[in-house]
Amino acid sequence: MKAGFWVAPEGEDAAMTVMPIDAEPPTATRRLNYLATASAEEMIRRCRRTAELLPKIADALAVKKADEPGTLFDITDFPEDDRELVSQTLGEGEVAGVVALQNGVLAQIQEAVMAGVWRIRFTSTDGVLLADYIEVAAIPAAVREATSALPAAFAVGEPPAGAMNVMPVLHEIGERVAGYSDGDAAHTITFSLLPMSPDDMGFLQATLGPGPVQLTSRGYGTCRILATGVRHVWSVQFYNAMDTIILDTLEIGGTPSVAIAAEEDFRDSETRLREIEEAYFR
Incomplete structure (x- = not known):
C-alpha cells in the first residue's frame, strides 16, 4: 500500500475522488500571449461584452475583502466567442477542482492567472453546461456551500x-x-x-x-x-x-x-487586470 490518507485500502490504486484532478493546466504565458495575436485582435474588436466585463471585475477586486462573500458575474448567455475570449484573457492559474453539490450539480472551478478571480462552470453529471460564472472571492462559494x-x-x-x-x-x-x-x-x-x-x-x-x-x-x-x-x-x-x-x-x-486567495492578491490582481485591459481592450 502506498503512503497517503486518500489511498484506497487493500492495495487498490484508485484514490477516492469525485473525478480526475491531475490534468496539467495550460501555462499562463501561453494564455496571455494569445491576446497579442492578429486573431485575438479581431476577436476583441467584436467581443464587446468581454471588454465591458473586465473593468467590472477589476472594480470588484479593488474593494474585495478576504472574509466577504464573493462577487458574481454571470456569463452564461455571453456569445461563444465572448466566453472563449474571457477564457483566454483570464487564463488558468494555480488552483482548480470540482465540487459536488447536494442537488447533483457539479461545479468545475478554475482560478485565473489573477489570484482571487475564479471561473465556475456548473454542469449536470453528464456534462451539460447549466451556468457559467466569474467569481471574485478568496474561494468560490460552491466550496463553502458543499x-x-x-x-x-x-x-x-x-x-x-x-x-x-x-x-x-x-x-x-x-x-x-x-x-x-x-x-x-x-x-x-x-x-x-x-x-x-x-x-x-x-x-x-x-x-x-x-x-x-x-x-x-x-x-x-x-x-x-x-x-x-x-x-x-x-x-x-x-x-x-x-x-x-x-x-x-x-x-x-x-x-x-x-x-485560498489572500487580501493582497486581490490588489495585485486588480493591477494586473487593468494592465491587460489597457493594453488590449482600449
Missing part, C-alpha cells in the same frame, strides 16, 4: 485487529471538530510523523468517508486538497515531481489556506 452541509460528528466502530494508533487520532479529530469555530486557526495532524499501519489508514478513511470537494494547487509542486465526509476535516497532501506523497496531513479547520 462543505457546510456535511455532518459535524461521526460514529466510530470497532477498529480492525491490526490497528495501532487510529483510535487516538479519531478522538483528536472529534475533539477538534467539536471545538472549532469559524476563523480559528487550522489544526494539523501529520501522518508522516505517526506510526500508522495500513489497517489504521483504512479504518480512518472508512470512518471519515469521502467528501464533496477536491482541489489541486500547483504553486510550488502539487498539493491535493480533498474534503472528507466530516465538516471542517480535510486531507491535504503534497507531492514531488514523481507524484509521490512527501507530506500527508489532515487539517481541521476552514478551507485550507493553500487554496
Whole structure:
C-alpha cells in the first residue's frame, strides 16, 4: 500500500475522488500571449461584452475583502466567442477542482492567472453546461456551500485487529471538530510523523468517508486538497515531481489556506487586470 490518507485500502490504486484532478493546466504565458495575436485582435474588436466585463471585475477586486462573500458575474448567455475570449484573457492559474453539490450539480472551478478571480462552470453529471460564472472571492462559494452541509460528528466502530494508533487520532479529530469555530486557526495532524499501519489508514478513511470537494494547487509542486465526509476535516497532501506523497496531513479547520486567495492578491490582481485591459481592450 502506498503512503497517503486518500489511498484506497487493500492495495487498490484508485484514490477516492469525485473525478480526475491531475490534468496539467495550460501555462499562463501561453494564455496571455494569445491576446497579442492578429486573431485575438479581431476577436476583441467584436467581443464587446468581454471588454465591458473586465473593468467590472477589476472594480470588484479593488474593494474585495478576504472574509466577504464573493462577487458574481454571470456569463452564461455571453456569445461563444465572448466566453472563449474571457477564457483566454483570464487564463488558468494555480488552483482548480470540482465540487459536488447536494442537488447533483457539479461545479468545475478554475482560478485565473489573477489570484482571487475564479471561473465556475456548473454542469449536470453528464456534462451539460447549466451556468457559467466569474467569481471574485478568496474561494468560490460552491466550496463553502458543499462543505457546510456535511455532518459535524461521526460514529466510530470497532477498529480492525491490526490497528495501532487510529483510535487516538479519531478522538483528536472529534475533539477538534467539536471545538472549532469559524476563523480559528487550522489544526494539523501529520501522518508522516505517526506510526500508522495500513489497517489504521483504512479504518480512518472508512470512518471519515469521502467528501464533496477536491482541489489541486500547483504553486510550488502539487498539493491535493480533498474534503472528507466530516465538516471542517480535510486531507491535504503534497507531492514531488514523481507524484509521490512527501507530506500527508489532515487539517481541521476552514478551507485550507493553500487554496485560498489572500487580501493582497486581490490588489495585485486588480493591477494586473487593468494592465491587460489597457493594453488590449482600449
